Amino acid sequence: MLSRTADNLFWLARYVERAEYLARILDAAYRLSSLPASYGGVTTEWESAVETAGCGPAFSACYDEANERTVMEFLAFSPANPSSIRNCFELARSNARGIRTALTTEMWSTINDAWLQLKNYDPSRMSREEVSRFLEWVKGVSLMFDGSAYRTMLRNDAYAFARIGLFLERADNTARILDVKYHVLLPPSESVGGSLDYFQWTAILRAVSALTAYHWVYKESLKPWLVADLLTLNLQMPRSLASCYENVSHHLDELAQVYGRQGPSQRLARVTQSRLRNLSIEEVFQSGLHDFVTDFITDNNNLSAAIAEQYLI
């Protein structure tokens, strides 16, 4: 297939995934910020949301203060934020339109509909209730897009590129959450403690839609290192770094097989995949969660660049 088509598919999947992630972050921030002060003292949840979304500097360039209004506006609607939900949908739609022939009707109409409906949401006049409906809607679009890709696409190279984009983005998102929140996930001896942590952990889990999963897997009350385990190494958890890399690796191998050639991206993916398979959460904490996550984000970016180099340019 055309390199440009593959590139558009790859980024289309990433943008849709990112939009959902932003909606989840905002959702979690809303919950935390509405907790009574006695459960967490002065909350910095809005700043934290901006950090988690990975756009701190861009935000500071536009606003003096992070609060409900400014963060919501910036992460959801701002044209000044290249990865606001609105821009994600807009870029996704524009990518989709550029490669309509490579999409199924269902995928196209999900994106096109979302883009049309986005115009109905006016950030300046949204009540809390409308905000939460909006965030639900964003998550719904992403689910539907994901589902329509899964159910309607031919299992060929186009599918592989879309899935690789999705899992790389998802891995990046999970890693970013961990990076911003690593201080609440430190082992108990170094814990900052307090009920704020408890709600922070649940917010993290909510942000990646894993709160119920946690209870099923560990059958324990929330423990920070188990939260970290779930999100990094647990293969059952579809948003964990390990699980994302099983998928990335799998689809890259498929490409290699179809095209009859292996390359740097297959090798890079396999290295990260096997590292995640063989580590234990204790080892992660021993070498430092923060360093582990930072390295992971760098490796993930390198893989993205290698894929571009090998297939998309």
Next chain:
Amino acid sequence: MVAFDEMTLSDGTIRPAYADLAHWLATTPKELLTHRRNEAELLFRRIGITFAVYGDKDGAERLIPFDIIPRILAAKEWASLKRGLEQRVRALNMYIRDVYGKREVVRAGVVPEDLIFNNPAFRPEMAGQSVPHDVYVHIAGIDIVRMDADTFYVLEDNARTPSGVSYMLENREVTMRLFPEVVARHRIAPVENYTDELLATLRSIAPRSASSEPVVVLLTPGMYNSAYYEHSFLADRLGIEIVEGRDLFVRDEIVYMRTTEGPRRVDVIYRRIDDEFLDPLVFRPDSALGVPGLMTAYLAGNVTLTNAVGTGVADDKAVYSYMPEIVRFFLGEEPILHNVPTWRCREPDALAYVVDHLSDLVVKEVSGSGGYGMLIGPHATKEQIAEFRTRLEAHPFNYIAQPTLALSTCPCYVDEGLAPRHVDLRPFVLTGSDKIRIVPGGLTRVALKEGSLVVNSSQGGGTKDTWILDR
């Protein structure tokens, strides 16, 4: 001037081809029609059948209004149109080949030399060159207007990159979804095989050096082009890659596309970009749409471009006026389709007549298109006429004039209910190395504003489904 209505004659008789439809219209409640019209709009919007309007900031993408009432032509009417179209396109191809070849048409005094060499669409690079299989106009969209039951005129030969065929196909799809029973009762000749015919045509004209499975691509200027929907629609139906200039490159006079598996050779390019933008090394150096080196590959015979480079030389309104002579000269036949009577303002007598009768005539720029740069005398103000007269007298070579035609009307479902509106018809003629293919039908364009004669989509025109009855 009362126009010929294709459904109802002036004495109230319904023409036979419309008998069923007229009955159905008379017995169908207005609410149902309105409901169907809204449904149709929703369908078009959802599928994303849009076009971009240049310079329009808010509505960067617009719907072309779709009229739900089909237009009907009887089998016999179509049969004669079809023969006329084939004849016309054969002559067009021979003319262009001659212009870039022996120029017998000039030597015989059929067409004045300056019309060829001063034509902005003339490409000197093509002179003395041959193109694969000697076919120049692989895809023509000939605009036909109707005056009365028996008279059809050609209004324009679109020999460059005619558009609109996706609307012909989508209009049929939408009509079948909205009115399945009415469609079933009518036995309409299908148009859905157009894309198969197009693919067969494109494959047939691959360079002789190409493999037995030639690689065909569609070259688009990109998603901001007004016809982008059509480009992606066609590529999809043809099952070929839709490429932009940056997806292609030329090495050793061979065209390749960049794929995830490395470079892949391209044999046929159905290009939807104009000559000037094809190759920045030969034409406009500022073109980012084209492919550097494409012309060398083309002239070396390693790739086929459709339509050929330089076909616009047959596609301006001054050359148009010579088409009947061109048909006679190359084919030795009488033209089946007639031209609208045309005054060439380049000729002093004609100019004098035109200047005196501006308020009765339509005056057009010879190289204009899309309904721009024209004067519609009967609808113009005194000032507009005076201004146009100055332009005309300054550059008479740039203009032709035609009588204001009473274009036929068809019933349309507009806000006021059913009302007659002027229409034209653009059938699409495909010429391959093996034969000419035409699917029965075309794009009917309709001037939805009451009394208006301008059917161009850029000027607010709409479209409707066109039925050729199979009996």
